[in-house]
Amino acid sequence: MATVLLTGGAGYIGSHTAAELLEAGYDVVVADNYSNSSPEGIRRVEQITGKKVKLYEADVRDAARMAEIFRENSIDAVIHFAGLKAVGESVQKPLMYYRNNIDTTLTLLEVMAQFGVKNVIFSSSATVYGAENPIPYSETMPRGTCSNPYGWTKAMMEQIFEDAAKADPALSVVLLRYFNPIGAHSSGMIGEDPCGIPNNLMPFITQVAVGKRDHLTIFGNDYPTPDGTCRRDYIHVTDLAAGHVKATDYVLKHKGVEIFNLGTGTPYSVSEIVEAFERVNGIRIPFEFGPRRSGDLPESYANADKAAQLLGWKAVRSLDDMCRDSWNWQKQNPNGYRTE
Ligand code: NAD
Numbered sequence: 259m260a261t262v263l264l265t266g267g268a269g270y271i272g273s274h275t276a277a278e279l280l281e282a283g284y285d286v287v288v289a290d291n292y293s294n295s296s297p298e299g300i301r302r303v304e305q306i307t308g309k310k311v312k313l314y315e316a317d318v319r320d321a322a323r324m325a326e327i328f329r330e331n332s333i334d335a336v337i338h339f340a341g342l343k344a345v346g347e348s349v350q351k352p353l354m355y356y357r358n359n360i361d362t363t364l365t366l367l368e369v370m371a372q373f374g375v376k377n378v379i380f381s382s383s384a385t386v387y388g389a390e391n392p393i394p395y396s397e398t399m400p401r402g403t404c405s406n407p408y409g410w411t412k413a414m415m416e417q418i419f420e421d422a423a424k425a426d427p428a429l430s431v432v433l434l435r436y437f438n439p440i441g442a443h444s445s446g447m448i449g450e451d452p453c454g455i456p457n458n459l460m461p462f463i464t465q466v467a468v469g470k471r472d473h474l475t476i477f478g479n480d481y482p483t484p485d486g487t488c489r490r491d492y493i494h495v496t497d498l499a500a501g502h503v504k505a506t507d508y509v510l511k512h513k514g515v516e517i518f519n520l521g522t523g524t525p526y527s528v529s530e531i532v533e534a535f536e537r538v539n540g541i542r543i544p545f546e547f548g549p550r551r552s553g554d555l556p557e558s559y560a561n562a563d564k565a566a567q568l569l570g571w572k573a574v575r576s577l578d579d580m581c582r583d584s585w586n587w588q589k590q591n592p593n594g595y596r597t598e
C-alpha cells in the first residue's frame with residue numbers, strides 16, 4: 259500500500275486523517291513542528307488503530323530537514339495540512355502568516371520535485387470563495403476577495419499549486435476546500451485542542467460546557483438569515499478525514515488539478531448549534547448576543563455534488579453526532595492533550 263506524508267499531521271484535522279488513512283491500509287509519515295499541536299495526538303492515533311506512524315519533528319520550511327524525511331521514506335503522496343489558521347491573529351501578524359504558510363508550500367513543492375514525488379493534496383478553505391460569490395459555493399466559481407491575510411494565504415497557495423501543475427504535467431494536485439470542521443473521533447481520544455481562548459464556535463461551546471468559560475457570546479443576531487445568526491456548513495471531522503482518504507485514492511490515479519468542496523451542503527445557524535448541543539448532551543450553554551464579528555459572512559455552505567460524483571464521498575454524520583462527539587472529547591480531556 260502507498261505511503262502518505264502528512265505535513266502538520268499532528269494537528270486537529272491531520273490526526274483524524276492519519277487514523278482514517280491507517281484504517282484504510284495506507285502507511286503514514288507525519289512531519290510537524292508542534293507550533294499548534296503535540297506528539298500526543300499521534301500517539302493516540304497509534305493506540306486507536308494499533309498501527310505505527312513515523313513521526314518527525316520538522317519545520318516544513320526547513321528544506322534540508324524535509325529532504326531527510328523524503329530520503330528515509332518512499333513517499334507516494336503528500337497531504338499538506340501544515341499552516342497557521344487563526345483568522346484574527348492573521349490580521350495582527352500578517353507577515354508571520356504569509357511567511358509560514360507560503361514558505362511551507364514553496365519548500366514542500368521544491369523538495370517534492372527534488373525527489374520526484376508527484377501527488378499532493380492541499381488543505382484549502384471555503385474562505386477563498388470570498389464575499390462576491392453566491393451560496394451555495396461551487397468549485398467552478400472564481401476565487402473571491404478574502405477578508406483577512408489567512409484567507410489570502412489560502413488563495414495564493416491554491417494559485418501556486420495551479421501554476422506548479424501547469425509547468426509540470428506529471429503533477430497531480432487536489433485542492434480541498436473545507437467548510438467548518440467540528441466534532442472529534444468517536445473514541446473521544448483525539449479532538450481539537452486550541453491554545454488559549456478558542457476563536458471557533460464549537461471549542462468555545464465545549465469550554466463553556468466544561469466550566470472553563472462562563473458564557474458564549476453569539477456574534478450578531480441581525481443577519482439576513484432565518485433566526486438572525488450566521489449560518490455555516492458544519493462537517494464532522496471524521497467525515498472530513500474520510501474525504502481525505504478518497505482524495506488520496508484519487509490523486510494517485512489522476513494528473514492535473516482538481517478542486518473539491520468538503521462540506522455537507524446543509525447550513526446551520528449559531529443558535530441551532532447551541533440548541534442541538536444542549537439537547538444532545540443535556541447541558542445548558544448560557545449565552546448572550548453581542549455585536550457582529552468583523553469579516554463574518556451571513557452564510558457559507560457548499561454545493562457538495564462534485565466530491566460525491568468524482569470521489570464517491572459524502573458526509574454521513576449528523577449534527578447530533580458532531581455535538582455528541584465534540585462533548586465526549588472535551589469531557590474526557592478537559593485540558594486537551596495537556597495533563598495538568
Ligand atoms: P491545526 O493547527 O490543528 O493543524 C496544523 C498543524 O500544522 C499543527 O499541528 C501545527 O503544529 C503544524 N504547523 C504549522 N506550521 C508548521 C510548519 N511551518 N512546519 C510544520 N508544521 C507546522 O489546524 P487544523 O484545523 O488541523 O487545520 C489543518 C489545515 O487545514 C490548515 O492548513 C488549516 O488552515 C486548514 N483549514 C482548517 C480549517 C478549520 O476550520 N480547522 C478550515 C479550513 C482549512
Ligand code: UFG
Nearest residue numbers: 383384385457458459460462475476477488490528551554
Ligand atoms: N461564533 C460566535 N461566537 C464565538 C465564535 C464563533 O457567535 O465565540 C460564530 C461566528 O460569528 C460565526 C460562526 O460562529 O458566525 C462560526 O464561526 P467559526 O469561527 O467557528 O468559523 P468561521 O466560519 O468564522 O471560520 C471558518 C474557519 C476558518 C475559515 C472560515 C471561512 O475556522 O478557517 O471558516 O471559511 F477561514
